[in-house]
Amino acid sequence: MRKTLSLFVVMVFVFAMGGCVxxxxxxxxxxxxxxxxxxxxxxxxxxxxxxEENNALKDQHKKLTGEFAQVSVQRDKxxxxxxxxxxxxxxxxxxxxxxxxxxxxxxxxLEAENASLKESLAGLKKSKEEEVKTxxxxxxxxxxxxxxEIAHGQITITELKGKLTLxxxxxxxxxxxxxxxxxxxxxxxxxxxEVVKDVKDKAIRIEGHTDNVKxxxxxxxxxxxxxxxxxxxxxxxxxxxxxxxxxxxxxxxxAYGEYKPVADNSTPEGRAKNRRxxxxxxxxx
Numbered sequence: 001m002r003k004t005l006s007l008f009v010v011m012v013f014v015f016a017m018g019g020c021v022x023x024x025x026x027x028x029x030x031x032x033x034x035x036x037x038x039x040x041x042x043x044x045x046x047x048x049x050x051x052e053e054n055n056a057l058k059d060q061h062k063k064l065t066g067e068f069a070q071v072s073v074q075r076d077k078x079x080x081x082x083x084x085x086x087x088x089x090x091x092x093x094x095x096x097x098x099x100x101x102x103x104x105x106x107x108x109x110l111e112a113e114n115a116s117l118k119e120s121l122a123g124l125k126k127s128k129e130e131e132v133k134t135x136x137x138x139x140x141x142x143x144x145x146x147x148x149e150i151a152h153g154q155i156t157i158t159e160l161k162g163k164l165t166l167x168x169x170x171x172x173x174x175x176x177x178x179x180x181x182x183x184x185x186x187x188x189x190x191x192x193x194e195v196v197k198d199v200k201d202k203a204i205r206i207e208g209h210t211d212n213v214k215x216x217x218x219x220x221x222x223x224x225x226x227x228x229x230x231x232x233x234x235x236x237x238x239x240x241x242x243x244x245x246x247x248x249x250x251x252x253x254x255a256y257g258e259y260k261p262v263a264d265n266s267t268p269e270g271r272a273k274n275r276r277x278x279x280x281x282x283x284x285x
Contacts, residue, residue, distance in 0.1 A: 138281065139164050141195045149188070163282045166192065167262070170210075170233070170275040177219045179232035181240060189237065192279060193244045199281060204241065205252045207278040208234030211271035212258040231255030237277055250284075 139159045149155040149172065156167040173185030181189065196204065208230030215223050223229040234253040242248045263270035 138195060138199055142166060142192070145191050145195055163280065165281075166279040168277045168279065169272060170277065171272075173237070173277055174233060177215070177223075177229075179223075179229060179236055181236055186240065189240055190244065193241060193246065196279075196281065197245060200247075200250075201284065202250070202281040203252065203284045204246065204250050205254060205278075205280040205282060206234045206238045206241070207260075207280065208232075208253070208255045208257075209260060209262075209274060209276050209278065210258050211274045212261070212265045213271065225257065227255055227257035230257045233277060237279070 136159065139157060142157050142164075143150065146155045146157065146166075149168075150157065154169050154172050156165075158165045158167075168188065172188055173181050175182055196202075210226035210230050212226070215226060215229060223232065231253070234255055238251045238253040241251060258265070258274070261270075261274040262276075263273035265271050265274060
């Protein structure tokens with residue numbers, strides 16, 4: 001139909017020109033019309049193809065836009081998660097930095113304290129060594145001074161960990177049942193004093209001890225139990241040491257009575273050992 005329409009248009013044109021067109025011109029015009037018709041079809045096909053392609057591109061654009069929106073949401077979430085992670089990591093880093101700083105400070109304090117303790121320990125060790133030397137020297141002097149009494153079993157001298165103990169049996173110092181030191185006993189104590197009077201860094205403890213034989217007769221009115229007798233004897237020895245120049249601040253008198261024996265009270269020999277005065281040199285409190 002389009003071809004007929006084109007031919008009709010050409011004929012009208014020819015008639016309008018005066019009706020006298022040659023046969024060759026007519027054919028030429030007809031060929032041109034056919035060519036135009038073909039070009040129009042080609043353009044129409046191209047238009048339909050481009051329209052389809054445009055629609056496909058629109059669909060693809062829409063799809064990509066949706067995907068981009070999802071990616072943007074995910075990116076924003078990742079960014080938020082990263083920011084939160086950075087915040088948490090920074091907080092932990094700050095906390096660890098403070099902890100490290102505190103530990104370094106405490107470590108410095110501990111090092112200073114350890115240095116002070118080492119210095120103090122060295123001082124104590126030196127002081128202890130000097131005390132041991134002093135006690136050992138006193139021990140040797142007493143052993144030499146009292147060798148006769150030691151040989152007869154009347155005096156026992158022991159030294160252990162800076163503590164020196166001189167045990168004197170009661171018969172050297174006291175008459176039976178008495179608490180006053182007899183003259184012979186004062187002479188023995190004086191010899192002890194000559195050795196210990198220069199020891200200023202030790203406390204001197206005087207202990208009174210007895211056997212377990214109960215006090216009877218008239219003596220019981222003065223000393224109801226062995227405790228009172230041992231206390232009176234220890235106190236009299238301490239007073240004598242004070243009179244001879246020993247600092248009373250270094251002296252202590254203690255009564256144990258029968259309750260701290262060193263031998264078996266069932267034998268005369270054991271009871272004799274238990275009736276004693278102990279003069280103890282020990283570190284000050």
